[in-house]
Amino acid sequence: MPLEKIDPRQRAWVEVFPEAIKANTQAIKRLLSDNCLLMAVVKADGYGHGSETVAEAALDGGANNLGVATLQEGLDLRKAGIKCPILILGNLVNVEDLKACLRCDLMLTLSSSNEAFLCQELAQAMGKKINVHIKVDTGMTRLGCNLSIASELITLVENFPNVSLHGIYSHLALADAQKNSKAELFTYQQKEKFEALLANLRIKNKLFCRHLANSAGTLRDKELHFDMVRVGLALYGYSPFEYVNHDCALKPALAVRARITLIRDVPAGIGVSYGHCFVTERPSRLAVVGIGYADGISRALSGRISVLIDGIAVPQVGSITMDQLVIDITDNPNISVGAVVTLLGVDGGMAITPYEWSKVSGSIPWEILCGFKYRLPRVVI
Numbered sequence: 511m512p513l514e515k516i517d518p519r520q521r522a523w524v525e526v527f528p529e530a531i532k533a534n535t536q537a538i539k540r541l542l543s544d545n546c547l548l549m550a551v552v553k554a555d556g557y558g559h560g561s562e563t564v565a566e567a568a569l570d571g572g573a574n575n576l577g578v579a580t581l582q583e584g585l586d587l588r589k590a591g592i593k594c595p596i597l598i599l600g601n602l603v604n605v606e607d608l609k610a611c612l613r614c615d616l617m618l619t620l621s622s623s624n625e626a627f628l629c630q631e632l633a634q635a636m637g638k639k640i641n642v643h644i645k646v647d648t649g650m651t652r653l654g655c656n657l658s659i660a661s662e663l664i665t666l667v668e669n670f671p672n673v674s675l676h677g678i679y680s681h682l683a684l685a686d687a688q689k690n691s692k693a694e695l696f697t698y699q700q701k702e703k704f705e706a707l708l709a710n711l712r713i714k715n716k717l718f719c720r721h722l723a724n725s726a727g728t729l730r731d732k733e734l735h736f737d738m739v740r741v742g743l744a745l746y747g748y749s750p751f752e753y754v755n756h757d758c759a760l761k762p763a764l765a766v767r768a769r770i771t772l773i774r775d776v777p778a779g780i781g782v783s784y785g786h787c788f789v790t791e792r793p794s795r796l797a798v799v800g801i802g803y804a805d806g807i808s809r810a811l812s813g814r815i816s817v818l819i820d821g822i823a824v825p826q827v828g829s830i831t832m833d834q835l836v837i838d839i840t841d842n843p844n845i846s847v848g849a850v851v852t853l854l855g856v857d858g859g860m861a862i863t864p865y866e867w868s869k870v871s872g873s874i875p876w877e878i879l880c881g882f883k884y885r886l887p888r889v890v891i
């Protein structure tokens with residue numbers, strides 16, 4: 511039986527704007543000095559926008575490299591025909607994964623001598639050279655080797671015949687801290703530790719790429735850029751801080767929309783949705799919207815957000831459920847079934863941003879963007 515094709519905009523969907531990603535990439539590039547590279551971080555399926563779409567748009571806008579978190583993400587990009595250097599920012603510890611990495615020319619992150627020995631043995635057995643970046647922990651305390659053994663690990667790798675050292679990097683933990691705060695100082699302490707390590711290296715080949723900054727580091731200060739910046743959030747149109755001025759106009763690259771599937775008039779005093787957390791105070795016109803927490807609209811947002819219909823803000827009421835949520839359209843009685851509701855993004859002259867959702871749900875813009883599930887088709891505009 512032939513598969514039915516349905517309109518992706520029938521119920522709920524995510525619109526993705528590659529032109530915005532391209533423009534954001536170009537805007538970020540303008541902040542960098544001529545010899546500083548830009549790595550577009552497209553992990554988590556391009557922060558929910560679709561990694562292939564984002565990768566192509568970012569490369570079109572002048573990105574030099576791509577960063578992913580997992581082997582599968584790297585392989586997917588290679589399968590899509592993307593040829594630029596790709597660094598896996600997570601670490602791989604399994605021999606089969608390393609083999610796939612070598613076959614598909616993906617660059618690896620090394621955080622320990624065990625990982626380094628494994629790479630050397632495997633690349634030697636396959637008669638190949640594996641390209642790696644060594645990650646050093648200067649204060650994030652996640653991946654990366656301890657600073658005290660970094661020099662030793664770098665020297666070890668430099669002497670391995672089948673491992674090619676392409677980069678040395680670290681990751682900032684507090685780069686989105688407020689200006690002149692104690693936390694801001696920590697970023698500069700991380701930078702100093704990174705610089706001291708690099709200055710004291712006793713290796714022959716110093717042509718590796720040094721990188722430290724994420725979006726926050728990139729937008730905050732050129733001094734943090736080194737040879738390459740690794741930019742995620744800003745690429746998607748959002749700055750990690752609302753309070754630090756930066757000379758970079760960013761455009762949101764995504765909108766989440768859904769349709770009204772039912773409209774009902776109910777009297778005052780009626781409990782709405784699970785738990786009856788909202789009770790109508792007046793005779794009300796309620797609309798059911800076909801999107802819920804199984805699509806990535808967190809339950810924590812229940813009763814705390816508005817949506818946009820033709821540029822008008824309408825309150826969401828009651829608990830958000832798995833597949834549906836309810837909005838109160840009493841003040842806008844002309845709205846009809848099938849109307850498009852914007853949950854996140856721009857509609858008319860109005861916009862709803864992940865910052866607003868973050869504030870009411872205790873989340874962060876990163877989590878919100880990559881939280882939209884695959885029941886929502888991505889529609890590239």
Ligand SMILES: Cc1ncc(COP(=O)(O)O)c(C=O)c1O
Pocket residue numbers: 551599681723724725726740741742743744750876
């Ligand atoms: C190692 C590394 N570099 C860069 C980034 C990009 O961060 P951002 O989205 O804040 O720019 C990430 C994302 O978490 C990361 O893990």
